[in-house]
Amino acid sequence: MRRFLAIACLLLLSTVARAETTFNGSFTQGGVVFGKTDPGTKLVLDGIPVVVDRDGVFVFGFHRDAPVTSTLVITAPDGSAETRTLDVAPREFRIQRIDGLPDTMVTPPKEVLDRIQRDQAEVKAARAADRVESDFRSGFIWPVTGPISGVYGSQRILNGQPRQPHYGIDIAVPKGTPVVAPADGLVTLSATDHYYTGGTLILDHGHGLSSTFIHMDSVAVKVGEHIRQGTVIGTVGATGRATGPHLDWRMNWYDRRLDPAFVVPPMPGQ
Structure with a gap:
């Protein structure tokens, strides 16, 4: 029983760590996104390493002709990783x-x-x-x-x-x-x-x-x-x-x- 609880706690902590990666910006073609994650986390967007500041601040963006989805790989300080699919809204241009x-x-x-x-x-x-x-x-x-x-x-x-x-x-x-x-x-x-x-x-x-x-x-x-x-x-x-x-x-x-x-x-x- 104790072993089961320990495993459950580890899974919960891992889930919380991943959930702490937050975004503030525009998920659209040409958009700029600012974010915050746990210090020591590594981010890779569509194969491009995203610089993460010592306190977890980062920024990335989408090109004018970006496809409708983008892939963000988040590797937590403990080595656990998750992949998020980001929806990128298309725009009509003049x-x-x-x-x-x-x-x-x-x-x-x-x-x-x-x-x-x-x-x-x-x-x-x-x-x-x-x-x-x-x-x-x-x-x-x-x-x-x-x-x-x-x-x-x-x-x-x-x-x-x-x-x-x-x-x-x-x-x-x-x-x-x-x-x-x-x-x-x-x-x-x-x-x-x-x-x-x-x-x-x-x-x-x-x-x-x-x-x-x-x-x-x-x-x-x-x-x-x-x-x-x-x-x-x-x-x-x-x-x-x-x-x-x-x-x-x-x-x-x-x-x-x-x-x-x-x-x-x-x-x-x-």
Whole structure:
């Protein structure tokens, strides 16, 4: 009888430990999910290790075209494991037509392809940071406020030609408007002349979560600087492939493109 009770207690403790993994976020395409689990727990989402802070805090996200289910493997400190199937809600995305772009910005000439590849390599390296610091705990605010002129996930047709979806939020404000850090983070890229994105800044919030700001007129911070939420990091511009001044704010969890709208309250006035 005592042995039976001991086994029952162990099973109960194991079940309680697994149940303590909790989530707060949006289980949808482009969604961002913050969570808490027991310290020492290991998480793997669709084969990708999820960084868990020393007190159990973590974050992950879903790409625009994520399938309707995702698999999370949770391994407790005692070695017991469970697999959870996470439902990911599909979304309908807009079609956005942009005309009047220079032809070289829609189909770049061969002589700039090497430059574009260098730009892409810099961005990829900056987004590959795997810092255990959880700067995202500061929460998020809008980097600028104003009319939203472009939304995440919209299929873009440039000068009549279908191109990649738009992976950010466009905020149409005048050139020179200050841009502030939406959350604490480490600067991992500070560039002024990328071919497509012009002034480009990447702020790493820890655990693979990062913000990218593009088309900036000026960038006021350097790689390696740790920035606090609300600090001015540059100004709005119309550099790179842009038809007018605006800030394009993007978010990633490693190489997964996320929707920044899920981490901030509604835009004031809209």
